[in-house]
Every structure is written in C-alpha cells, then in structure tokens.
Amino acid sequence: MHKKIDIASLVDAAEGRVTPLIYTDPDIYQLEMEKIFGRCWLFLAHESQIPKAGDFFNTYMGEDPIIVVRQKDGTVKAFLNQCRHRSMRVSSADSGNTRAFTCPYHGWSYGVDGQLVDVPLESRAYPQGLCKEKWGLQEVPCVAEYKGLIFGNWDVTAPSLQEYMGDMAWYLDGVLDRRAGGTQIVGGVHKWVIECNWKFPAEQFASDQYHALFTHASAVQVLGVKPGSEDKALGEGQTARPVWETAKDAVQYGQDGHGSGFFFTEKPDANVWVDGEVSAYFRETYPEAEARLGKIRALRLAGHNNLFPTLSWLNGTATLRVWHPRGPNQVEVWAFCIADKDASDEVKNAFERSATRAFGPAGFLEQDDSENWTEVQKVLRGQRAKNTKLCLEMGLNQERLREDGIPGITNYIFSETAARGMYRRWADLLISETWDEVQQRTEQFQQEVLK
Amino acid sequence: MSIVSDQSSSVISLSMYHDVSQFLYREAELLDDWKFRDWLELLSEDISYTMRTTVNAQTRDRRRDIAPPTTWIFNDSKFQLERRVARLETGMAWAEEPPSRTRHIISNLHVLPTDKDDEIDVRLNYILYRSQKERDVTFYVGMRQDRLRKTEAAQGWQICHREITLDQAVLTSHNLSVFF
Secondary structure, eight states: OOSOOOHHHHEETTTTEEOGGGGTOHHHHHHHHHHTTTTSOEEEEEGGGSOSTTEEEEEEETTEEEEEEEOTTSOEEEEESOOTTTOOOSOOSSEEEOSEEEOTTTOOEEETTSOEEEOTTHHHHOTTOOOGGGGSOOBOSEEEEETTEEEEESOTTSOOHHHHHTTHHHHHHHHHTSSTTOEEEEEEEEEEEESSOTHHHHHHHHHOSTTHHHHTHHHHHHHSOOTTOGGGSSSTTOOOSOHHHHOSEEEEEEETTEEEEEEEOSSOOOOTTSOHHHHHHHHHTHHHHHHHHOHHHHHOOOOEEEETTTEEEETTTTEEEEEEEOSTTOEEEEEEEEEETTSOHHHHHHHHHHHHHHSSTTOTTHHHHHHHHHHHHHHTTSHHHHTSOEEOOTTTTOOEEOSSSOOSEEEOSSSOHHHHHHHHHHHHHHHOSSHHHHHHHHHHHHHHHTO | OHHHHOOSSSOOOHHHHHHHHHHHHHHHHHHHTTOHHHHHHTEEEEEEEEEEOOOOOOHHHHHTTOOOOOOEEEEEOHHHHHHHHHHHHTSOOGGGSSOOEEEEEEEEEEEEEOSSTTEEEEEEEEEEEEEETTTEEEEEEEEEEEEEEEOSSTTOEEEEEEEEEEOOSSBOSSOOOSOO
C-alpha cells in the first residue's frame, strides 16, 4: 500500500464516532478484500438451490466469482470460477446442472469435483507432459453448512462457522428453525446494483430500526390498514399497524460484528406490509414455532439482522440478502425469498409476493433505502464531508446482558450498539494479523462496553 | 398494402394499428407528465401488471426446459398500483422525491387479434429514460406484452394485462420507482 492508514483512528467505538473515509477510500477497500472478505465466513447459497448432484449456483466471495456445486456423494464444494490456464470464467449461467465446467477459451474441462480432466491437444501441446492433478480449479478450503445455509471461508485458520456466528445463531434460528422441515429459497434471486459502500446496508440491517419510521413512512402509510379503510388491506389476516406502534418493548443485540433488533409483541403478528395469507400462516403455525424456539423467538416476526460482514435478513418478511462489494462506491445486492419448507405452495407464493412487494428493487420499502445510500455516497465525494466524523452515539454506555434468555450484548432497539460493535470488529480485522489477535481485541472491547 | 386488404387473416387493419398506437402514446404521455391518477383510469379493474427477473441459462439446460428460477419484480393488481400512486402522493416517497423525469419511448408495435372480439394483444419494445436528482440517468430497456380491451369510455381502450420484460439480469439501477 502506498500510504499508511491509521485504521484505528477512523473508528472510535467507545465514544461513538466514525470517520466516513472508511466508506470511500480505495486502499481501505483493498484491505477489506484481503482481511475481511479473505478470512470471514461468507454466505454462498441455500442447500435447496442445489439439491441434485451436478447442480451448481454461481455467486461471489467479495469480488471473486465462485461456483457452488453439489457433489456425487451429496456434499457441497465451492470453487473459484477461474480457468487455471488464462483466468477465463468456466461457468457463466446463474445456475444449472452439469457434468463438467468447460472453459470457453481453450476448452480446458473440469469435473464437478474441480479436477482438470481434459485439455485439448494435450499430447501435442504439452509434449513435456502436463500434471493435470496440479491444475484443478482452486477450491474454497472451508465450506460449512448451518441449517440449510452454505458458507465459505478462504482462511483455514478462521474459527469454525459455529464459533464465528456465536450468539447470532440464536437470532438466526428464529428464521431457520420455526418448523421441522427447515427452510428453502422460493423462486429466483433479485440482483441489482446500488452506488454505495457495502457497509451502509450491512450496518443498517445490523443496527438501524431507527430509520424505518421516517425512511419508510410513505410505505407504512399506504400499506397499513387504517380503521374505516379495511378495503385497503393486503388480504384477510393482515396485521393492522406497524410493530413499532403496537409493541411493548424492544431489544437490539450487537456482538462480534453481528447485529439484530426486534420488538416484543403479545401476538404472533408479522409486519404491516406482509400479505394477509402470510400473517395468518404465522398465527396458525405459532404453536409449533413456540415448541421449537420458545416464546420470545416464536413471537418475533419482524426486525432486522446482519451476520458480519454481508448476510442480512428480516424476520417475517422472508427476505435474505448478500451485499456483494463492488469497489468502495458500489454494492451488488442479491436478495432471496426464504420460507419454511413445510408451508403449502399457496403460502410460499404469498411469501414470495410479500417479499417482493416490500423489498427488492421495486419494493414499496426498499426503493427508499437505496435512495438514501446512493445520496450518502455522493455527499462523501466531498473532501470535507468524508473527513467529517459522524455521530454514532445512540444508546452509548447503555449496553447490558439480559437475564431473560436473550443472549449477548444488548441495548434498547433504538441504539447503535450493533453499529459500534460492527465497526470495531471491522477495524479489529483490518489491523490484526491473526485470528487470535482479532478475537482478543474484540473481547477486550466487549468487556469495556459492559463495564 | 396487403396488411389493409387481407381482412380474413389475423393481420389487423391500419386504422386499428393507428388507434392502438395513439392510445399507447397517450398513456406514455400521462406517465411522463406525472398524471398518475389519470393513468390509473386507463387500467382495467382486473389488470395484472407484472415483471419477473431475467436470468442467464445454459443452452443445454434451456433445451431440457431447465432454467434458473426467477421471481417477481412487479406483481401488481389495480389496487396495488393505486397504492404505488398513493405512495408518490405522500411527499415522503424518497426514491421519487423530487420526482424523476421520465420519457417512455415505445416502438416495434406488433398488434395481434385475440380470441376475444373486444381484446387485442400488443407486443412492443421500450426504452424508458429516467433522469433523477441532479445528474442520475438510467435507461431501462426491454419488451412489453400488453393486452388492451375496448371500452365505451372516451379513451377507447383499457389495459387489462401488462407483462414487462427488463433485459438486465443484474439491474444497474438502484431502484425501480417509476411505472413501465
């Protein structure tokens, strides 16, 4: 790197300050690719997307193209989508089924296990011999599954996926484990580009319920049912008012870079923009969910989440997404609709309708999120702007551990505990050489937070 | 001009073509002029207004009728389109505040009769230009399959089906807050 950046000075989690250079600087971005996307667990695919041997799904880890493919023995492998000869992409469909990945450039062909099996004109072109065993597709060394979600990690020294997730798994189970059959992806993937740094959406899903009241005021106003206008309901069974108007209390969790927030409701009500059919489904299946998850998580049908760095989801609305970084100033969103496998096809269709109505590029709510982030990124072109510290003080020093079974460092939902934790984890990763060092720094910070 | 003379085949008349194209140009004008309530009047109560995602599929898989799954981008009824208009009217629909300037360019109109006397199909290509805020510019390019129904009302037709295809697999626009 041609200049030395003092990462630690850009993030002051203890005082609640962040310098927005972290969203714009190309050198910091390069460091993120190496130190974060090169060694954190990244979401690759849901197992339901590749059920049969030879089924593949093309995705990314950071900016690296990755093929996720089901093996003959039922396991899943992930490979860099790069021919070892001249770096050409060997698989170009979004997904599909295949027996081989053949490079369109010179025809090198790889098995679904990544082995190089065929090289055109091999004996004439390589009379000295070519050791094909050495030239297989580069395999992602760590692939692990958690209740249907497949993750990859380039760093063999990283903590296990379970350890990496920590208490966040408890929150994630609220979506993945409501019913015996687990979950599946319904339909295809929304893919679109937003001209903003990846940390804006990641932070919002980790830590920001606060924006919803104002950013999404228009959507809530037109999709929420008011007394006297029941004809404007999204089907029978729709929850009438947004959860933040009806809830008794609420919580935010922020630890190890991850974050989550939700309200406590008395009834299993999904949010106001969700189809009546989906809301009714949650009420009907509540006893099963309560038996599996307990009351707190079974009742949790709204709220935000981010698993560091870039996997976000919303309970109840059934949207799960990855924020693929595309340079400091751009992100590519891949959004999936996730629903219980045991739900009927009609309910799954209603889930897909709901997720699409509210979220995705044309969603009543999400349109306005992307507008905020692109405008923020434009402002940060300014020299003064990108060096002007931002206020990250919400709920500062109010963090506590709870005694009601909700795990980890928590605060009231309208706080920035998860954002402070996320940026601190981010800095810890960028400045630490080893995972031990990362964990020590994070642990030290978290102890201070709870003092 | 065999198009005009051949009344017995499925080819529609020049006057019908003229009629349909004038109606669709008028519709585009209403959208470009932000007259969204007037635009809603052109939609039948049973309209289905849809767009699904576009995917990259291997030819080998396409031949086997296997393609990557798609999902809705729009899946709107008249009620839901009216809610989108209502959202714009709140003054807090930040994606359209201030509103985008749009130009709906339509071409390659292919008008076909249907098995119903009062309905016709129109397939067309579109370029939807969107200029937003200070200097944001987006071009949405694709194809539309419309079904129009004859009506007694002054405008002559109502749109009862609109299936929109947007050619991008990864949309390079940060949101779709305009009507197609």
